[in-house]
Amino acid sequence: MKQFSRLHPVVLFFYFCAALGVTMFCLNPAVQIISLGGALLLNLIVDGKPKKRRFLPLLMIPLGGLLNPVFSHHGQTILFFLNNNPVTLQAIYYGLNMGGTACAVLFWLSCFTQIMSSDKLLCVFGRFSPKLALMLSLILRFVPLLGRRSRESREALQAIGLFREDNFFWKLRSRVRVFFAVATSALENGIIAADSMEARGYSVGRRTAYSVFHFSWADGVFAFVSAAALGVVLIVLRAMQLDFYPTVTLKGSPVACGVGLAAFALLCLLPGALQGIAGLVRKRNIRRSLAYGKEAETA
Amino acid sequence: MKKRLLKILLPAVFLPLTVVLGAVLLREKYYAFAILAVLLLTVLFFYSGFERKKVTSRRLVVVAVMTALAALGRVILTPFPGVTPITAFAALTALSLGGEAGFMVGSLAALLSDFYAGQGVWTPFQMFAWGLTGLFAGLLAKQLKNNRVLLVIYGVIAGVAYSFLMDLWSVLWLNGTFSLKLYAAALVTSLPFTIIYAVTNTVLLLLLVKPFCKKLDRIKLKYGL
C-alpha cells in the first residue's frame, strides 16, 4: 500500500484540484464540514506535531458569521437593526458557511504546500510543458545562489568600507549597492549557464521531462476512485447547493444531495485514511522485517 | 498582428466581461469559477506559446535570472507588508526583452515566491495580475523607456490596478458573490496597501530603470539576444 504523499504528483495535483474545487464552489455547510474534517485529518497526520498556531484559521468561521450580516441584508428572519440596517439570521448562516469554506481551503492548501514539493510540482509542469519545467528549475537553482551571493557581496563591501549602517541614507545606499553587485553577477555569469546548456544539447529539438516518480497501479486505483467520487459529486452538484436567501432551503432532492455528500466524504477522507493506515502498516512491516533478522541471529 | 491582438483582448476584455456578466446574470457562485477558468486559460495560453516558440538558451537564462531576482526580492522584503519588487522587475524585463518576457517574469516570480510565502488560491490570481503588468509594460516599452513621467504614471496605475484586481478576488472568494458594497469596503481597507504598491513600484522603477536597462542592453549586445 502506498502512502498518500508518495502517490504520483499528477494524481496528487488532480486530487487537490478536485477537493479544492468542490469545497470552493459548493454552497452547503455539510460540504464545508466534511472538507474541513478531511483537510484537518490529513494535516495532522502529515505534520506529526501540529502547533497551536495551525488552528488559527478556524477563527475565520465566526469572523465570517460576524462580518457578512454587516454588508448583506437579505434574508427573512430579522434579528435586530444595526445603523438602521437589518441583521438577519440567514446572513449570519451565509457568513458562517463562507468562513467555513475559506478555512477549509486554507487547510487543504497547507496540506498542498507540505506534500507538493518543488520536485513534484515540476513533474506536473513537465507533463504540460518541459520547457516551462526547465525554466522553473533554473529559477529554483538561481534563488539560493543569488541569496548566497548577496550575503557574500554584503560582507565583501562591508570589509572595504562600502557597506555601512551609520544612518538611513547609508543603509539604503549600501543595500542598493549590494543589490547591483548581485544583479550584475547574476546577469553576467548567467551566460555561462546558457553556454553550458548549449553544450549539453539544449538546441537539439523537442525536450522530454524526466521525473523520478513512477506511475504504479496504486496511483491508478487512487486516481480512479477519486475521479469516480468527483464525477458523482459533479453530477449532483446542483442538487447539493443551498439557497440562503430569503430562507435556507435545499435546491434539489435530499436523496441526490445525500449521495453527493457521501461521495464527497469518500473523496475527502481517503487521503487522511490512506496516509494514516499505510503509514502504520509500513511501520509494522519494517519492525517485523527487522525482528526477522534478529531472530535469525539468535537461532 | 492577429495573435498580438488576441493576447491583449483575452485578458483586457474577456476578464471584466465575464465578471460583469457573471454578476448580472448568474447571481451565483459559478461565475467565480468561470473567472478562475478564464484566468488559468490566459496564463496557460502564454505558457503554451512559450513552449512552442524557439527560445534561445541565453534569453531563457536572462528571464530566469530576472525572475529569481524578483522572487528573492519579494521573499527578502516579507517583513515589510505590501512592499514587493515583482511589478518593477516584470516591467524592467519587458522594457528590454518584450512583453512576453515581462509576463513570464511577473507570473513565475509570483508562483515561485509563493513556494516560500505559501501557495494559495490567490496564486493564480497573482500570477495573472503581475504577468499583465509585465505584458503592458512591454507594449508601451518605447514610450516608457524614455519618459520618466510616463514611467511614474505606469508605476502608479500598475499598483492601483493590482490592488483593485486582488480585492476583486478577495470579495469573490470570501463572499461567493460580487457585492459592490463589500468591494468598496475592501478597496477602502486596502487603501494603505494600494498606496504602498504604487509608491514601491514608482520608486523602484525610477531607481532601477536607467542602470538596469544599461545592464540588460549590454547583455543583449554582448550575447546577441
Place this chain on the structure above:
Amino acid sequence: MSFLKAENLSFTYPDGTCALHSANFDIDEGDFVTVFGKTGSGKTTLLRQFKPQILPNGTQGGTLTMSGRALASLTEREALGAVGFVFQNPEEQIVTDKVWRELAFAPESAGLPQGEIRRRISEIAGYFGMEEWFDKKTDELSGGQKQLLNLASVMVMNPAVLVLDEPTAFLDPIAAADFIAVLKKLNRETALTVILAEHRLEELIPVSDKLLVTEDGSVKYFGETRDVCRRCGAEYTAFLPAAARLFHALGETGDCPLSIKEGRSFIRKYKNNIPPEAEQKALKAAPALEWKDVRFRYGEKTPDVLRGVSLTVNEGELFCLLGGNGSGKSTALKAAAGLLLPYEGSVKVFGKPLKKYKNGSLYRSCLTYLPQNVQTVFAHDTVREELEEVGADLTELPLDWSKLLDRHPYDLSGGEQQLTALAKALAAKPKLLLLDEPTKGLDALAKKTLGDILLHLKQNGVTIVCVTHDAEFAAAYADRCALFFRGEAVGDDTPRAFFSENRFYTTAANRMARGHFDGVITVEQAAEVCRKNGRGDA
C-alpha cells in the same frame, strides 16, 4: 588516419580580430592532451572549436575533423554524442536545482524516453560515486562535487571526446587531484580522448600524453609531453612542474624530469657537500593582529568551526594561513575582519580589540578584507566607475590601467579582476590587508605579478595575511606560515622550517630535495644549491 585533425584552423571575430590562426595538430583516440599558455593566448577559443554550439559570433577557417568528418558539419544531435564540454566555473555552469535533474538535462534535451534516461543517469551516478548526494540540491554541494557533477552531466551522453576549459582552477588542491584522477580513470578505462586546458600543471603534466602550447592565437608547441617540456622556451618554464623547472633553471640537456620521483633522482645527480644557505630570522615587531582562544560556530547546535584559535601576526609581515577545506582558516580570517563575532575569545587589531573600533572606523585606514570571489565587490559597468567610487590611487599598482579603465569588470581576466578588486580595497589605505585565496584561478604569471605587488605593499609598511591552498606561493612570498587543522592554528613558523617539517603538506621542490638538500622549499633555492655543488657524475 588520425582521430582528430586540425588543418589551418583559424577563427576570426566579426570585427576582424583573429583569435586563432593556422593551427595544425593531430590527436589520436585515447590521447590525454593538456593545453596551456598565457592568459589571452587563445586557449579558450581553440577549445571551443571542438564544440561549434558554443562558439562566439565569428567565422571559422580551415578544418577540424573527427574521424574524417568536419565537426562543424555535425547536427546538434550528433555533436551532443561526439564532444562533451566542461567549463571553468563549477558554480555557474550548473543549470538546474537538483543533482538528478542536472544529470538528466542532456538526455532530456536529446528527447530520450523515461526508461532510457533512468538507465543512463543511474549508471553514471554509480560510476562517479554520486549515490549519496543524488537527491541533494545542487546548491548544497561542495566545489569539488559540483565540478564532478558537471563532468558526469556531460559524460551521460557518452561523448567520444571530452574538452575541459580549466576545470580545476576554482578547486582546492585535494578536490583538483581527485578530479584529475577521475579524468585519468575515464581516459584509461574507456579510451576517452581528453583535451584539457589548465594553469596548475604540477600533477597534470606527468599524466598527459601530449602537450599543446598556445601563443598569440597560434599553436606554439605541440607534441609528446616530455619533448615539449624539454624544448619549450624560457617564458613557458613557469608553467611546468617543479622537476622540469629545475631542469630548465640549471640549463640541463637530455631527458626532462616531470614527476616528483624523476625529480628526486635528477637532483641526486648533484653533489651535496654544501648545504643550502641558512634563512634570515624574522625580526620581532609589535603585533598587528592577534587571535586569542577564538571560538565560533555557524549554528546553535552545529560543531565549532573555530576551536580556540590563538595566533599572532606581527607588523610588516606577510603571513600565510594554510590548511585543508573546512579547517576554519577562512572563518578565522572573517573573524579578524570583523565580519563575524566569535562567541568566546577575542581578536585584537594593532593591540586594540575589534569591539573598540566603532562605526566602521575599522574599515577606514586600518583594515580591509577581500573574499575569494572578488567579483562580489563589483557593482558598476566599467572599471573606471568601480575605482572612482572609492577614489582609488592607481600609482600603487604597477599595471597598464589605460587599457582596462573603460572595460566592464566582468570582461577582465581573472588576474585583472583580482588587481582591480585589490585597487578598490587599497583605496582606504589599510595598514592590514586580509586576503582569502588571492591566487585562486590565476596562472603562473598572474601569480607572480600579484606576489610582487604584495611584496611592494609590505615594503610600504602594510601587514598582509593570506589564506591560501597554494604551498608554492606561500613558500615563495611568506615571512611566516601557520597550518589550520580542525579549527585550530598549529605550528606557525618561517616557511623553510614550516615546509621542511611537513612531509605531505609541502612544496614539490621540498619533496624532491628532501634527504639530499634539507631545508630547500622553492625551485629557485634548489637550483642555487645545485649550482653551488655541481654535478657528481660530471
